[in-house]
Amino acid sequence: MQGFDKLYINGEWTPSRGTGHFDVLSASTEEVMGRIPDGTEEDVDRAVKAARAAFDAWSTRPAAERAQVLARLQQGLTARQDDLARTITGEVGMPLALAKPIQVGTPITVTGTYVQLLQEYAFEEQVGNSLVVSEAVGVVACITPWNYPLHQIIAKVAPALAAGCTVVLKPSEVAPLNAFILAEVVHEAGVPAGVFNLVSGTGVVVGEALVRHPEVDMVSFTGSTRAGRRVSELASATIKRVALELGGKSAAIVLDDANLKTTVKRVVSNCFLNSGQTCSAHTRLLVPRSLHEEAARLAAEAAAGFTVGDPFKGEAKLGPLTSEAQRARVREYIQQGLREGATLVAGGPEQPEGLPKGYYVKPTVFAGVTPEMTIAQEEIFGPVLVIMPYEDEDDAIRIANSTIYGLSGAVWSGDVERAKRVARRMRTGQVDINGGRFNPLAPFGGYRQSGHGREFGRHGLEEFLEHKAMQL
Secondary structure, three states: EEOOOEEEEEEEEOOOOOEEEEEEEEOOOOOOOEEEOOOOOHHHHHHHHHHHHHHHHOOOOOHHHHHHHHHHHHHHHOOOOHHHHHHHHHHHOHHHHHHHHHHHHHHHHHHHHHHHHHHOOOOOEOOOOOOEEEOOOOOEEOOOOOOOOHHHHHHHHHHHHHHHOOEEEEEOOOOOEEEEEEHHHHHHHHOOOOOOOOOOOOOOHHHHHHHHHOOEEEEEEEEEEEHHHHHHHHHHHHOEEEEEOOOOOEEEEOOOOOHHHHHHHHHHHHHHHHHHHHOOOOOEEEEEEEHHHHHHHHHHHHOOOEEOOOOOOOOEEEEOOOOOOHHHHHHHHHHHHHHHEEEEEOOOOOOOOOOOOOOOOOEEEOOOOOOOOHHHHHOOOOEEEEEEOOOOHHHHHHHOOOOOOOOOOEEEEOOOOHHHHHHHOOOOOEEEOOHHHHHOOEEEEOOOHHEEOOOOOHHHHHHOOOEEEEEE
């Protein structure tokens, strides 16, 4: 068991001012795998004040020196990647063979992108008779989720530190152990005291205290749309800058000239990655009505190939969900789909056979889904794909844009230019064309109730900068 009985504040491991703790449960065994402190408002205040005290020196440190610190952080993460992968597999349930390259490898890569960007980014620009300088926004509260825990932390912490901000991190109490390992890496990398602080606890106590704190200049939050509304409400009292990366209900539009067999297989894989616990997952498969029956058959075949089982043994393609609460939520959505008349073609709400313990859900596919159904409108966050028929290209775009979300999407076509025309009409922050892969230098974020602000690359760095004009 991994036990962490202290918080990381002002460059030191220090006891919480409270006496409570959280047990962290293994997603596959339901047994305790670690323990962390249940932080308090007083802990938050100590951490914010440490970040404030460290800000002036860190924000005025040359960019090249901040890059050197980030390079050491990247090296430290690389040295701990096996430990981190096993920890995240335990916490989240992603199979270990995937967790190492995705849950750990991607954050390592992202950290490196900011080392490079700091060598290239122009923090000053002459515009006519003005010198425009880009400066760190200040103390940043980073509040992160459990589904890609280290990835979401690094997506905030790395650009914030690169910009010259100081941070207080509150990781999800469901999957926090990787954040404590990160704090160990931060300490060993020689990040100056107060530049990075870690306070664990609940959203209601620690999260809200951070958002309300008058000395926090910015909140960067990833989580549910419901929680994002609460963050926005609380932050408005002090007019903080807020970046929100929230939920999604992304559509994959299959045009009539696409290779249906290849496309369906790829969409199912995208939907089921991390047991469906991916905010940008393509969970709605939109196909021409004439191809609906064939698409349902192909999706059911693809789903059958997603064997469910122990994420540590290397045989399963689909691990458990992260928690009992999440499993109950997903099962209820599956039941709701059945009640509303969708056709179940794979999976279902029952516990998979041979797995009496662990938060497992069968890989599930519904066909004949209409836009007004609950499973077509709400984010399920589990291995559940819905197949929706459309009449023509305009109808497909209408359906794709018919939810409150706008985080991601996809277009599949034999004609790339046609696919790009359709992609331009989708009201969403990113669109994968014919399976285009994730780019850690491209902006990531949503339209509408999927949030605002962008992460990764230059756009991610600029979220943490203020721009000052000096008229000469």
